[in-house]
Amino acid sequence: MNTRTINVTVNETPQQREVSVSTALRDFLRDDLDLIGAKAACQDGMCGNCTVLVDQRSVKSCLVLAAETHGAEVTTIEGLGDRTALHPLQRAFAENFAAQCGFCTAGMILTSVELLERNPSPTLQEVREGLVGNICRCTAYVSIAEAVLQAAAEMRGETPGAADATTSAGGER
Numbered sequence: 001m002n003t004r005t006i007n008v009t010v011n012e013t014p015q016q017r018e019v020s021v022s023t024a025l026r027d028f029l030r031d032d033l034d035l036i037g038a039k040a041a042c043q044d045g046m047c048g049n050c051t052v053l054v055d056q057r058s059v060k061s062c063l064v065l066a067a068e069t070h071g072a073e074v075t076t077i078e079g080l081g082d083r084t085a086l087h088p089l090q091r092a093f094a095e096n097f098a099a100q101c102g103f104c105t106a107g108m109i110l111t112s113v114e115l116l117e118r119n120p121s122p123t124l125q126e127v128r129e130g131l132v133g134n135i136c137r138c139t140a141y142v143s144i145a146e147a148v149l150q151a152a153a154e155m156r157g158e159t160p161g162a163a164d165a166t167t168s169a170g171g172e173r
Contacts, residue, residue: 004018008070008072024062025038025064047107049107051133052074053074076110089116108131112127112131115131116155120155124145
């Protein structure tokens with residue numbers, strides 16, 4: 001078996017591991033590190049359920065080899081926040097009932113982290129476009145878009161409900 005030693009920081013914890021050169025990042029996270037937030041779903045990058053951040057960029061971890069992350073910083077949903085200190089996106093998803101079965105939630109949130117990092121004040125259309133690579137089979141995406149817009153407002157320091165009505169996803173159900 002062809003292996004490589006990688007040094008990677010996962011959720012702010014340095015890791016040095018021997019990995020097969022053919023192991024997907026998703027499988028490394030799930031099988032070697034017991035981080036199960038990146039879901040194994042489509043296996044070909046179509047659904048976004050395995051999305052993680054690599055050096056603050058969202059990637060579909062089923063399409064990235066673990067060996068390619070040598071020297072990188074990886075953030076999974078487990079490293080974004082915790083029960084006592086939720087990330088604004090995690091809180092907004094809960095408050096807006098944006099997670100139904102929860103299977104797509106980690107990917108949606110991590111994709112949204114990068115979206116809001118690039119664009120702290122997205123419009124509804126920009127949120128929709130930003131989430132194009134993520135599939136949810138339980139919702140009509142309305143509550144997901146509302147959650148992203150709410151988190152964006154919170155991250156900008158605005159009070160809840162202060163978002164302009166033209167950027168709200170409300171009323172489009």
